[in-house]
Structures are given as C-alpha cells and as structure tokens.
Amino acid sequence: MMFTSLINSPTRRALALVAILGSMTACSAWNSSAGGSGDAGKPGSGPPTQIAGVALPDGYSLDSNRTIILGEGDRWIGRLSYSVNSSADAMFDFIRREMANYGWTEVAVVRAEASQLTFLSGGGDRVASVLISRSTLYGSKVDMTVAPSTGSTVTSAPRAAGNRPR
Numbered sequence: 001m002m003f004t005s006l007i008n009s010p011t012r013r014a015l016a017l018v019a020i021l022g023s024m025t026a027c028s029a030w031n032s033s034a035g036g037s038g039d040a041g042k043p044g045s046g047p048p049t050q051i052a053g054v055a056l057p058d059g060y061s062l063d064s065n066r067t068i069i070l071g072e073g074d075r076w077i078g079r080l081s082y083s084v085n086s087s088a089d090a091m092f093d094f095i096r097r098e099m100a101n102y103g104w105t106e107v108a109v110v111r112a113e114a115s116q117l118t119f120l121s122g123g124g125d126r127v128a129s130v131l132i133s134r135s136t137l138y139g140s141k142v143d144m145t146v147a148p149s150t151g152s153t154v155t156s157a158p159r160a161a162g163n164r165p166r
Helices: 002-007 010-034 088-102
Strands: 068-070 077-084 105-110 114-120 126-134 140-148
Touching: 088 105, 088 114, 088 126, 088 140
Parallel strands: none
Antiparallel strands: 068 077, 077 140, 105 114, 114 126, 126 140
16 A cells, blocks of 8 residues: 555656656767767768768768768768668669769679678779678668778889989
C-alpha cells in the first residue's frame, strides 16, 4: 500500500519527468557536438563548406572523429570519413560514376568485400583513394583520402654541363 502511494505521488511523477527531460537534453547536446561544427555531420546537409570537388552522396553522415581536412575548396587534402544508408555496392557504383563529373580519372579499382578505388585529379596533382566497406547492419562506410600526387612535386632546375649527381 505504501509503495503504490509513492508511485502515484505527484512528487514521484515530477522526478520522473525531470529525469526524462534531462536525458533528452544530454542526448541532444551530445548529438550536436558529435556532428562537428554547424550542419556538417547531419544527413543531407551537404558537404562541409571547405570540401568541394569530390562526389558525396545525399544523406551521408560525416564521422568527425575520423575526418581531417587541410585546405579548402577543390584544393583540400586529408581524409573524409562518412557513413551512408546505401549498400557498399551502390556506393561503389556511385563513386565510380560521379568522380568523373568532378574531373577525376579512374586509375585503379578493386571491387571486393572492402572495395578500393583510386583516382587522379584532372591536373594530375592530387590522388584520391576511396575505401568502401560494409556497415554491420546496413549501409556502408567510406574513407576518402586525398593527397598530393608524387608526380606533382617541383622539378629541379636543369643541371649545368659537367655537374652530375654523386
């Protein structure tokens, strides 16, 4: 009898409501900090403002803990990690098809359990390596690494006659 009156008491209901609202607020704060700055990590929000020049699917979710970008626009380098609710096979087809629309040329492709695609930029000065793996339940994870091409290094000045490397 005493227990029933505690459960039905207004104080008990108020405490339960405070606990529920507190946990919802904590989840909301965690979710906004996990997504990075602004709308970058929210599905369908488009690429972060400093990312351009690569194929990104609609509805992707940025993994801000694994993403590191240096530079901006279509000259950025680094690793862009995200997940998407499309199968790994669909992502493979999407990236293979859409990277050409951004001026990238396919260099090497391996379609497997974990697929790897490699592209060279139109100017030949950057390489994009894309690793696509299946998520545990559904969807896929994508790691896109963009780096300067080894062929884009500054060439040395012509050597004077008689000067040979030792």
